Amino acid sequence: MDILEVRTLKKVYANRLGANQVQALKQVDFKVEAGEYVAVMGESGSGKTTLLNILAGLDQPTSGQVLLEGQDMGQIKEKDLAAFRRDHLGFVFQDFNLLDTFTLEDNIYLPLVLAGKSYAAMHSRLQPLTEQLGISQLLNKYPYEVSGGQKQRAAVARALITGPRLILADEPTGALDSRATDELLSLFNQINHQGQTILMVTHSVKAASRSGRVLFIKDGVIFHQLYRGLCDDEQFYQKISDSLTLLTTGEAR
Amino acid sequence: MKTAFYPRLAVDSMKKNRQLYLPFILAASGMVLIFYILSYLAHSAFIRVLRGGSELSSIMNFGSIILAFFSAIFLFYTHSFLLRRRKTEFGLYNILGMDKRSLARILIWETLIMATVSLISGSLGGILLSKLAELILLRLVKSAVSFSLSIDLPALLNSVVVFMLIFALILLQSLLQIWRSNPIELLHSQATGEKPPRGNWVLALAGVLLLVTAYSIALSIKDPIAALFWFFLAVILVIAATYLLFIAGSVTACRQLQKNKRFYYQKQHFVSLSSMAYRMKRNGAGLASIAILCTMVLVMLSTTVCLYAGTEDILRTRFPRELSVSAKISQPLPADDSYWETLQQQLLIAPDQTQLSAQNLLSYQYAYMIGQVSGDQVRIAEEEDPVVPTSDLISVIILPQQDYNQISGSSLDLAPGQALLYANRLTYAADSLTINDAVTLQINQRLSTADSLAEVEIITEAAGYTPELVLVVSDYASLLTRLQQSLNDAQQSNLYLSWNYAFDLKGSDSAIAESQQLSYWQGKLDTLTAQSEGRLYSLSVNAVSEERSYYYSTYSGLLFMAALLALVFILATVLIMYYKQLSEGYEDQSRFAIMQKIGMTTQDIRQSINSQILTVFLLPLLAAGLHLAFAFPMLQKLLLLFGLSNHRLFVSVALLCFVLFTLFYALIYRVTSHVYYHIVSKNTKA
Ligand SMILES: Nc1ncnc2c1ncn2[C@@H]1O[C@H](COP(=O)(O)OP(=O)(O)O)[C@@H](O)[C@H]1O
Ligand SMILES: [Mg+2]
Numbered sequence: 001m002d003i004l005e006v007r008t009l010k011k012v013y014a015n016r017l018g019a020n021q022v023q024a025l026k027q028v029d030f031k032v033e034a035g036e037y038v039a040v041m042g043e044s045g046s047g048k049t050t051l052l053n054i055l056a057g058l059d060q061p062t063s064g065q066v067l068l069e070g071q072d073m074g075q076i077k078e079k080d081l082a083a084f085r086r087d088h089l090g091f092v093f094q095d096f097n098l099l100d101t102f103t104l105e106d107n108i109y110l111p112l113v114l115a116g117k118s119y120a121a122m123h124s125r126l127q128p129l130t131e132q133l134g135i136s137q138l139l140n141k142y143p144y145e146v147s148g149g150q151k152q153r154a155a156v157a158r159a160l161i162t163g164p165r166l167i168l169a170d171e172p173t174g175a176l177d178s179r180a181t182d183e184l185l186s187l188f189n190q191i192n193h194q195g196q197t198i199l200m201v202t203h204s205v206k207a208a209s210r211s212g213r214v215l216f217i218k219d220g221v222i223f224h225q226l227y228r229g230l231c232d233d234e235q236f237y238q239k240i241s242d243s244l245t246l247l248t249t250g251e252a253r
Numbered sequence: 254m255k256t257a258f259y260p261r262l263a264v265d266s267m268k269k270n271r272q273l274y275l276p277f278i279l280a281a282s283g284m285v286l287i288f289y290i291l292s293y294l295a296h297s298a299f300i301r302v303l304r305g306g307s308e309l310s311s312i313m314n315f316g317s318i319i320l321a322f323f324s325a326i327f328l329f330y331t332h333s334f335l336l337r338r339r340k341t342e343f344g345l346y347n348i349l350g351m352d353k354r355s356l357a358r359i360l361i362w363e364t365l366i367m368a369t370v371s372l373i374s375g376s377l378g379g380i381l382l383s384k385l386a387e388l389i390l391l392r393l394v395k396s397a398v399s400f401s402l403s404i405d406l407p408a409l410l411n412s413v414v415v416f417m418l419i420f421a422l423i424l425l426q427s428l429l430q431i432w433r434s435n436p437i438e439l440l441h442s443q444a445t446g447e448k449p450p451r452g453n454w455v456l457a458l459a460g461v462l463l464l465v466t467a468y469s470i471a472l473s474i475k476d477p478i479a480a481l482f483w484f485f486l487a488v489i490l491v492i493a494a495t496y497l498l499f500i501a502g503s504v505t506a507c508r509q510l511q512k513n514k515r516f517y518y519q520k521q522h523f524v525s526l527s528s529m530a531y532r533m534k535r536n537g538a539g540l541a542s543i544a545i546l547c548t549m550v551l552v553m554l555s556t557t558v559c560l561y562a563g564t565e566d567i568l569r570t571r572f573p574r575e576l577s578v579s580a581k582i583s584q585p586l587p588a589d590d591s592y593w594e595t596l597q598q599q600l601l602i603a604p605d606q607t608q609l610s611a612q613n614l615l616s617y618q619y620a621y622m623i624g625q626v627s628g629d630q631v632r633i634a635e636e637e638d639p640v641v642p643t644s645d646l647i648s649v650i651i652l653p654q655q656d657y658n659q660i661s662g663s664s665l666d667l668a669p670g671q672a673l674l675y676a677n678r679l680t681y682a683a684d685s686l687t688i689n690d691a692v693t694l695q696i697n698q699r700l701s702t703a704d705s706l707a708e709v710e711i712i713t714e715a716a717g718y719t720p721e722l723v724l725v726v727s728d729y730a731s732l733l734t735r736l737q738q739s740l741n742d743a744q745q746s747n748l749y750l751s752w753n754y755a756f757d758l759k760g761s762d763s764a765i766a767e768s769q770q771l772s773y774w775q776g777k778l779d780t781l782t783a784q785s786e787g788r789l790y791s792l793s794v795n796a797v798s799e800e801r802s803y804y805y806s807t808y809s810g811l812l813f814m815a816a817l818l819a820l821v822f823i824l825a826t827v828l829i830m831y832y833k834q835l836s837e838g839y840e841d842q843s844r845f846a847i848m849q850k851i852g853m854t855t856q857d858i859r860q861s862i863n864s865q866i867l868t869v870f871l872l873p874l875l876a877a878g879l880h881l882a883f884a885f886p887m888l889q890k891l892l893l894l895f896g897l898s899n900h901r902l903f904v905s906v907a908l909l910c911f912v913l914f915t916l917f918y919a920l921i922y923r924v925t926s927h928v929y930y931h932i933v934s935k936n937t938k939a
Contacts, residue, residue: 056850079855082849083852097847099844099847101527101530102527110848113520
């Protein structure tokens with residue numbers, strides 16, 4: 001069953017005068033099935049964040065459709081969109097986006113509080129989640145008191161706590177050192193094994209090599225995709241690297 | 254080229270930061286403007302010549318001193334805020350290779366530019382508006398006005414010197430700040446991980462305690478002048494308590510509410526409560542300042558408006574009758590009261606020859622003599638002319654019992670030969686008193702205060718130093734005859750009689766209008782004195798109409814000064830509020846962008862922003878209202894000292910001031926919160 005379906009998505013940024021137009025997405029089509037772990041790869045400026053923002057409903061496409069569990073996001077009313085996003089999607093950002101006025105615990109609760117859940121219900125969900133993520137001891141700390149990796153794990157907990165159908169991650173390892181990156185990627189594999197669907201945007205081959213499928217985006221189109229198949233991480237890494245080399249030489253040609 | 258580098262850099266960066274600098278310069282100009290006006294009025298020749306003009310001048314002088322101190326503190330404080338926001342920029346310059354000496358030069362130029370602009374625009378505005386201010390003031394005083402625009406050099410010099418000093422102080426502080434910091438610190442000064450606000454129970458409780466103490470002092474003060482120390486203590490305690498409660502109390506309250514999980518983890522409380530804690534930690538001091546400024550504005554305006562509006566009431570209390578005439582007559586004394594009755598009739602012939610009638614007549618007479626006391630004997634002095642009495646001379650005043658009873662509303666009943674004694678500025682212990690060996694009085698009663706004699710002019714006005722013996726007797730007429738017979742020639746001039754009338758006039762309007770003029774009475778008195786062939790030793794008149802201008806000039810001066818100071822305080826409130834909104838806007842910008850990504854609807858965000866903003870808006874106003882309410886009884890007693898007993902007037906004026914101020918405050922808030930919304934919505938689609 002498809003969780004996400006993207007049909008002929010196009011996004012044109014125009015500045016206020018309409019003079020300078022930037023075509024961030026030309027034509028993007030792809031599907032994500034339940035339980036998949038998909039990485040979207042591309043160079044900086046290739047349109048990854050734009051794509052993710054549209055998927056998240058934070059931005060409107062110029063044309064095309066995004067279907068989440070068969071529902072057209074474009075049809076959802078502006079005022080219901082936030083609630084829809086909150087209930088169906090989880091986000092992990094490159095710069096964590098934790099609120100500095102909240103403890104980690106309160107940061108994690110935020111989407112549930114907004115959804116009007118009771119404290120008892122929230123608390124019972126928090127326990128197993130934070131244990132798995134290894135941040136049970138840090139819950140009373142404020143974001144500025146913990147490391148980047150710990151912040152990102154809290155952000156993951158915040159994304160997971162609503163039990164979303166799909167996790168969207170925008171360069172989640174971008175601001176992490178290599179050890180924290182490894183830890184986070186293992187965590188993603190772990191939750192993916194538990195059945196969580198993940199769509200991750202990245203420009204790191206290492207991060208992409210841990211996923212199940214890689215979509216290559218360039219100049220606003222998906223021009224290639226790779227399935228892991230039966231490869232292990234290292235082999236998949238190699239395959240992705242090769243594709244990227246091809247991509248560069250293709251550009252040279 | 255090289256020399257113009259720093260000024261240009263200074264101008265550029267000020268332009269870039271005009272959102273910060275423009276309001277500051279405007280506020281500084283406003284303060285220069287008002288300072289100039291106050292010192293101009295203090296010097297103004299038009300005002301000097303008014304009745305009560307010297308009081309007006311000193312009120313204005315006093316106001317300008319207060320303003321100077323306030324401006325210094327306030328500009329200094331807001332500039333430090335400005336500087337904090339600029340530190341990152343300075344850090345960047347520093348890292349890019351600009352040494353501290355160069356930074357200092359930029360700062361010097363910036364301060365110089367700010368000072369020049371504020372001083373020039375402020376004094377120009379002041380010069381232009383000073384005439385308007387003078388006109389308004391003269392109108393308030395109900396005096397004629399003249400039109401000519403002038404520049405008052407001393408006032409100008411005054412303003413320039415005072416504000417140059419203030420700017421020098423500001424510069425010194427900026428230089429010190431730059432000198433003491435290192436570049437990395439400068440670069441990160443705005444972004445350093447802010448510690449979460451912790452509730453401080455001790456400080457919060459101290460705040461509550463201080464407030465309760467201050468309020469109970471304010472409520473228990475009976476006589477504000479006698480308890481001046483307590484009065485000021487209450488004021489200081491209220492100020493301290495306000496700061497404590499806004500800074501520590503509010504955060505503690507937020508934290509306490511956050512501990513209540515049921516309450517805290519609700520959509521409408523969750524974000525607001527945690528942001529509030531931070532907001533109050535950062536802006537508590539600013540909000541407390543706003544609350545105190547609001548209180549001051551309210552207190553100043555309501556009391557002075559009330560005094561001004563109640564001037565007629567005050568005059569009525571002070572001078573129960575429109576006119577009071579006092580006639581003093583020396584030897585030969587008239588044989589009976591008929592002399593006085595004719596005098597009174599002649600007094601009451603109106604300019605148009607109709608007879609005016611005296612209403613609410615209050616009349617009393619007394620005999621006044623100057624003598625020397627030894628033991629229980631008084632001898633009337635033998636000087637030709639009683640000039641200023643020398644140290645061993647005393648005054649003896651004898652009042653008829655009947656008049657005393659009328660004046661004081663008491664029912665004294667003395668037997669002939671008995672007397673009631675009030676000894677002023679001397680102790681008189683003997684049981685009897687003999688005057689000129691002719692009259693002996695048994696001291697039957699003694700007064701310890703002059704309260705019941707308050708109407709007797711000679712006693713109340715005797716701000717002098719002569720010791721006085723006041724005697725009330727029942728057999729006034731026979732006593733006077735005996736005294737007179739005992740006088741030798743040299744003593745004659747040291748005994749005279751005084752007859753006093755106080756009354757309201759009744760008659761045709763024109764007659765009254767004319768007879769309200771003191772000059773009319775002066776003419777009349779001169780005629781009467783001439784007719785008396787030297788017997789009338791002095792005849793004087795006090796008209797309320799004359800006192801009126803004196804009172805009006807004092808109270809309108811107070812009102813005017815209060816209005817100008819209120820203007821300055823409001824200006825300060827606006828500026829604090831503006832900077833508060835500005836800094837909060839920048840802080841909340843990223844926060845709300847995040848919340849939107851997490852799934853907060855724009856509606857939720859709006860709601861949260863509104864509820865926080867409303868709380869922050871209402872808190873200082875509520876505090877000011879509360880302070881005013883508790884200060885009310887004390888202020889009422891203060892006004893009573895001024896002679897204003899019309900409590901209804903005060904209540905309604907205070908309420909009116911509060912309502913008007915609230916409207917004005919709401920307006921300020923609306924305008925400044927636009928700044929906030931504008932900044933916050935830059936990153937959000939809120
Ligand atoms: N708000 C915007 N307005 C105009 N152009 C934009 C905007 N956001 C992104 N772009 C442009 O769209 C292209 C894709 O950007 P982005 O999606 O951020 O790329 P990536 O995340 O892959 O680095 C870039 O050329 C960028 O300059
Ligand atoms: Mg990006």
